[in-house]
Amino acid sequence: MDAYELITRNADEVVTEDEVRTLANDPEGKRAYVGYEPSGVLHIGHMLTATKLIDLQEAGFEVTVLLADVHAYLNDKGSFEEIRETADRMQAQFIAYGLDEDKTEFVLGSEFQLDEEYTLDLHAAELSTTLSRAKRSMAEIQRGDHAKVSQMVYPLMQALDIEYLDVDLAVGGLDQRKVHMLARETLPDLDYEVRPALHTPIIADLSTGVGKMSSSDGVTISMDDTTEEISEKVNDAYCPPTADPEPTDDGEDRENPVLQLFKYHVFPRVSTVVVERPDEYGGDLEYDSYEALEAEMESGELHPMDAKGALADALDDLIEPGRRKLDA
């Protein structure tokens, strides 16, 4: 796989492809980052972007993980003290999950976001951004009448982080695209360069295949799940024998979250997936690519129940090192 393919594989969106191609021409020592509001334990959303960071490290990038304590504070996630304790625990989990300790720098937002220069740049960004533009960059759920001023400042700070962390590439889930678009407009206003961004897909709700898998409501896979919990969640998952399910009766898009997890979470980390089956049902199946697994599910050779068993085992193996860290 060439560097561009490795850097962009499984990304839902690359902004812009030309800019990332330029990075891919000489990836050694280039810098990428993802930011996370410290909260709870790692869940599948964190792990998907972390998987992309692992791809980038393999391609030669140095990686910064921003533990965005100030952002979490602005988003009403608790006191600084609570947020920072969570940040420490998250850092240990990211390493356990497989980020290369020597090529990963963990930075707390408050280490630079409270400096005078940053603050003055933030005010300059506030001055060059209309309220309606800032509002458009906010998450959908925050945009009502109860939105706080802090939540409008938040995306502007995220844009500035790209400059202050001196990164060549910003990575995030597709839910970060609005902020990254704002950054493309805001940074040049402050005479800073635009940097490309890469967005990972959002996994659908595990039990319905509709909307997004979320830790706040619905079922998610977390690092503190027991083997039994994972197995239960996966066995109850929505999994028709196709990667392209029909929309719901209300016309909502549906995905197959079991296949999405194989594609975006398991195969980037595991070279072969073995589906165990008793001999009377044809014996074990082995797949060395997501495409091969998808094809056999669609043809009927691989039954969704058997695929779920293999998925639960693979998820369990991937979170096991982090789970041990939590217990320690």
Ligand code: IYR
């Ligand atoms: N908005 C992210 C957290 C975050 C990401 C980056 I990239 C930053 O520079 C700062 C914060 C979230 O929703 O978790």
